[in-house]
Structures are given as C-alpha cells and as structure tokens.
Amino acid sequence: MEGEDKKFKYIPKSLWDRLVSYAQHLFDLSEDKDNSKDVTESIERSVEFRGTNLWILIFAILVCSLGLNINSTAVIIGAMLISPLLGPIMGLGLGVATYDFELVKRAFRNFGIAVGISIIASAFYFFISPLSEAQSELLARTTPNIYDVFVALFGGLAGIVAFTRKDKNSTVIPGVAIATALMPPLCTAGYGLATLQFSYFFGALYLFFINSVFISLSAFLILRFLKFPLKTFIDPTREKRVRQYIIALVVITVVPSLYLGVGIIQRSYFESNANAFISKEMNFPNSQIVTRDITYDKKKPTIKVTYVGEFIEDRMIVHAESKLSDYSLGHAELLVRQGFKQDKLNTDAIKSGVLEDLFLKSEKEIESMKGELREMDKEIAFYRDDQTKASEVKRELMRMYPVVKQVGLSKQLLFADNVADPDTVYIAQIVLSDSISMQEKDRLVGYLETRLPTYPVEMIIKVR
Numbered sequence: 001m002e003g004e005d006k007k008f009k010y011i012p013k014s015l016w017d018r019l020v021s022y023a024q025h026l027f028d029l030s031e032d033k034d035n036s037k038d039v040t041e042s043i044e045r046s047v048e049f050r051g052t053n054l055w056i057l058i059f060a061i062l063v064c065s066l067g068l069n070i071n072s073t074a075v076i077i078g079a080m081l082i083s084p085l086l087g088p089i090m091g092l093g094l095g096v097a098t099y100d101f102e103l104v105k106r107a108f109r110n111f112g113i114a115v116g117i118s119i120i121a122s123a124f125y126f127f128i129s130p131l132s133e134a135q136s137e138l139l140a141r142t143t144p145n146i147y148d149v150f151v152a153l154f155g156g157l158a159g160i161v162a163f164t165r166k167d168k169n170s171t172v173i174p175g176v177a178i179a180t181a182l183m184p185p186l187c188t189a190g191y192g193l194a195t196l197q198f199s200y201f202f203g204a205l206y207l208f209f210i211n212s213v214f215i216s217l218s219a220f221l222i223l224r225f226l227k228f229p230l231k232t233f234i235d236p237t238r239e240k241r242v243r244q245y246i247i248a249l250v251v252i253t254v255v256p257s258l259y260l261g262v263g264i265i266q267r268s269y270f271e272s273n274a275n276a277f278i279s280k281e282m283n284f285p286n287s288q289i290v291t292r293d294i295t296y297d298k299k300k301p302t303i304k305v306t307y308v309g310e311f312i313e314d315r316m317i318v319h320a321e322s323k324l325s326d327y328s329l330g331h332a333e334l335l336v337r338q339g340f341k342q343d344k345l346n347t348d349a350i351k352s353g354v355l356e357d358l359f360l361k362s363e364k365e366i367e368s369m370k371g372e373l374r375e376m377d378k379e380i381a382f383y384r385d386d387q388t389k390a391s392e393v394k395r396e397l398m399r400m401y402p403v404v405k406q407v408g409l410s411k412q413l414l415f416a417d418n419v420a421d422p423d424t425v426y427i428a429q430i431v432l433s434d435s436i437s438m439q440e441k442d443r444l445v446g447y448l449e450t451r452l453p454t455y456p457v458e459m460i461i462k463v464r
Contacts, residue, residue: 029226034166036228043094043163044103046087049110053084054117060084061118064183065125065190076184085114085182089212090163093156093219100231101245111212115186122190149264151181152211156218163219164226182211210264267296270329274303277327281320286310287338300333307338393451397430401444405464406431411455426452429460436461 049057060082067075088111095103158175185208192201274294282289287309295302321334394407408429413422428448436444441461448457 029161029164032166033164033226039164040094040098040228043087043090046084047091047103047107047110049084049088049114049117053087054113056082056084057114058117058121060183061121061187061190062125065122065129065187068184068187068191069126069129080181080183083183085118085186086159086215088114089182089215090160090219093160093216094223094228096216097220097223098228098231115208118183118186119190119193122187123194124190126191126194147268148207148210149214152214153218156215157222159215160219160222164222182208182215185211266298270294270296270301270332273327273329274332277324277329278303278305281323284310284312284316287312301329301331302333302335303329304335304337307336312336312338389452393428393448396451397444397447400447401432401436401440403432403434403436404430405433409452424455426455426457427460428452428457429462432461432463435463 060079063082064076064079067073067079088107091103091107092111095101095107185204188204189201189208192198192204271294275292278289278292282305284307287307289305290308291304291306293302293304293306295304317334317336324330324332324334389409393409394404397404397407406429408427408431410427412425412427414425415422426448430444441459444461445457445459448459
C-alpha cells in the first residue's frame with residue numbers, strides 16, 4: 001500500500017511537469033528566432049531616414065493626407081503600408097534594451113526628422129487642397145482613448161516578435177503598420193497646422209506620441225525578454241555613464257506614458273458612464289436629445305444635454321441629477337439646455353443631431369433596399385444563366401449535328417402536392433431541319449444531361 005500511495009502521489013507531479021514542459025514548448029519564442037546580430041542590423045538599417053526612405057515617407061504622407069481629405073479608408077490603409085515610420089521607433093526600443101546609446105541618439109534624431117517632414121508635407125498638402133472640411137476619418141485621429149493604448153501596445157508586441165523571426169516575409173509587420181496607425185495622426189496634425197485648428201494639431205500629436213511610446217516600450221520588453229546581448233564598453237566609466245543615461249531615458253519615456261495611459265483610462269471610463277447615464281436616465285417623454293457634450297476634466301467634469309420638444313420640468317431634471325452617483329459621476333456637473341431659456345441653443349448642433357437621425361434612418365432604408373436588390377440580382381442571374389448556356393449549347397450542338405437549327409433553353413419550376421419547395425428542371429427545345437434516329441436522340445439527351453448537370457433535363461424536338 002505504501003508503494004501504491006507513493007506512486008499515486010508521483011503521478012500528478014509527473015503530469016504537471018509534462019504540462020509545464022508542453023506549455024514552454026508551445027509558447028517558446030527562441031525556436032525560430034533569428035540571429036541577434038542579423039536582427040540588430042535589420043532594425044538599425046530601418047532607422048535611417050535619408051534618400052529613398054525619406055522620399056517614400058513624403059509620398060506616403062501625401063497619399064495618407066489625400067485619403068483623409070477624401071475620407072477614403074482604402075487609400076489611408078495603402079499609405080500606412082507604404083510608410084517606413086516603424087523603423088526609428090523599433091530602433092529606439094532596441095537601443096534602450098541593449099544599452100546602445102549611440103543607436104538611441106540616432107533613432108531619436110531620425111524620428112525627429114521623420115515627424116518634422118511628415119507634418120510639413122501634410123500641412124503643405126492641406127494648405128493647397130480645395131477640400132478644407134474635416135471628414136470622419138480625420139476627426140477620429142484627434143481624440144485618443146484607452147483602446148489606442150492597447151492597440152499600440154499589443155501591435156508593437158506583435159511587430160517586434162515578427163522582427164526577431166527568421167522569416168520576415170509574413171503579413172505581421174504590414175498588419176502592425178495598419179493597426180497602430182502612425183501615419184494618420186501625423187497627417188491630422190498637419191491639417192490642424194494648415195487650418196490653424198490647434199486642438200486638432202495637439203490632439204493628433206498626442207495620439208501619435210501614445211502610439212510611438214507604447215510600440216517602443218513593446219520592443220524594449222520583448223528584446224529584454226529574449227536576452228539580446230548588451231553593448232560592451234572598453235571604458236568602465238563610459239559604460240556606467242551610458243547605462244545611467246539609458247535608465248534615465250527609460251524612466252522619462254515610461255513614466256509619462258503610464259501617466260497618459262491612466263489619464264486616458266479615467267477619461268474613457270467617465271465618458272462611458274456618462275453615455276450610459278444619458279441613455280437610461282435622461283430620456284423624457286415628448287422631448288428628444290439633439291446633442292450631448294461630455295467634457296472630462298479632473299476638477300470640473302461636465303455633461304451637457306440639449307433637448308427639443310416639450311419643456312422638461314425642474315423636478316425631473318433634479319431627479320435625474322440625483323442618479324449621477326449611481327454611475328460614479330457624483331463629481332460631475334449636469335447642464336440641461338432646452339427651449340432657448342437656459343442658454344442660447346446651438347442651431348448647428350441641432351442640425352447635426354437631426355441630420356444624424358436622418359442618416360441613421362436612411363442607412364436602415366438603404367440596407368433594406370440593398371437586400372431587395374441582392375434578391376433581384378439573384379433572379380436576374382438565374383435567368384441570364386439560361387441565355388448564356390443556351391448560346392453555348394447551340395454552338396456545340398450545331399457542330400455535332402448539322403441538322404440543328406435552333407436551340408431554346410429555360411428553367412421551369414414543377415410544383416407537386418404536399419411539397420413546400422418546387423423542383424427545378426431544364427426544358428430544352430431543339431428545332432431540326434430533318435428527323436434523326438432514336439439512337440441519335442438518346443445521344444442528344446445524354447449530351448444535354450452531361451452539359452447541364454445542375455437540374456434534370458426534359459427535351460422537346462421539333463422538325464421544320
């Protein structure tokens with residue numbers, strides 16, 4: 001019994017060891033890892049911005065600016081695939097991870113050149129462009145949220161892992177370029193500069209900074225995890241000084257990014273709760289919300305709601321206001337605007353709200369019409385297929401049987417008792433200039449059944 005008990009106790013340990021070993025093998029990043037020297041050289045080459053890289057960046061910025069200007073998602077995605085902006089950001093992460101201060105300085109210098117030229121090129125485009133209105137694709141790059149942080153972090157992790165693989169011809173790096181969206185914020189900053197709308201300029205730069213910091217941080221984490229070799233120095237004093245610079249740089253980079261990340265989380269949480277509060281507590285009979293303005297400020301966050309319709313009594317507003325704490329909004333100020341009495345009503349905002357409602361209704365109607373058109377297309381294709389096949393069958397039959405003069409082909413639905421769905425058959429009508437033998441008729445039927453395998457074939461032969 002003792003031996004059995006010992007054996008029984010040993011089995012779970014053995015299974016656990018095997019599970020741990022399997023998990024290590026499953027998630028092992030070293031198996032297809034490229035040589036550290038080759039990876040380092042590849043990233044260092046992508047850091048440089050001069051000659052070809054610089055011209056490609058300018059053209060990519062102009063393409064992206066054009067896409068934002070005409071609100072074309074496809075053009076914006078194409079520009080992001082062209083862009084070489086990831087290079088210096090990954091280079092910065094590599095330099096910090098390996099204590100290569102020279103690489104860090106070179107990456108910073110080229111990063112600054114790339115950002116400066118990108119903003120100048122996009123500002124020049126928007127300055128001369130006849131289309132000055134900000135489209136939805138452009139506006140989406142002016143207010144970063146917590147999801148942008150996560151996209152940059154996880155996209156950066158995927159990108160640096162792909163950079164360290166032997167096979168670099170995968171779709172990962174282009175995918176990272178699209179997901180992290182480095183180009184559009186820079187183009188939006190150029191738009192803000194060209195039109196002197198500095199809220200757009202700083203908002204877009206803020207988003208670009210978030211993306212850049214978290215991609216670089218991702219590179220640093222993965223390269224340290226993979227234990228890339230640290231740069232060695234002949235002079236110990238210089239080595240110590242460089243490491244101090246690197247540590248200071250890491251702190252300067254990471255601490256603000258964490259602060260920004262926390263700020264974005266707090267703002268996103270406030271906006272989510274405020275929208276939930278408005279949707280559930282601020283719906284009054286015979287009144288419609290035309291605009292909602294949610295402003296997050298640590299000292300005095302505000303929720304402004306504008307109504308049209310019947311006047312809302314003060315007691316109803318006070319009752320709704322008492323519910324703010326239920327949504328963790330007790331510190332927020334609720335402002336209700338209605339009937340031109342509390343504030344001058346923003347007619348542009350009302351137009352925007354009404355147009356938004358009309359747009360949503362139009363979208364539903366368009367989707368319904370699209371469904372009807374798809375059904376009509378199917379029916380047209382159903383009958384158009386007959387015409388095409390009849391023409392092909394006629395040509396083939398006339399080569400095989402010179403007596404064939406005309407060929408008609410159509411689908412017919414056959415309904416039977418107690419059957420919900422009808423059967424479909426081909427009716428083939430063939431006009432001959434002379435009669436043919438029964439054996440030839442059988443061959444003709446066999447040909448049609450082979451040529452038209454989708455449905456059964458019924459043949460009608462006429463001699464004229």
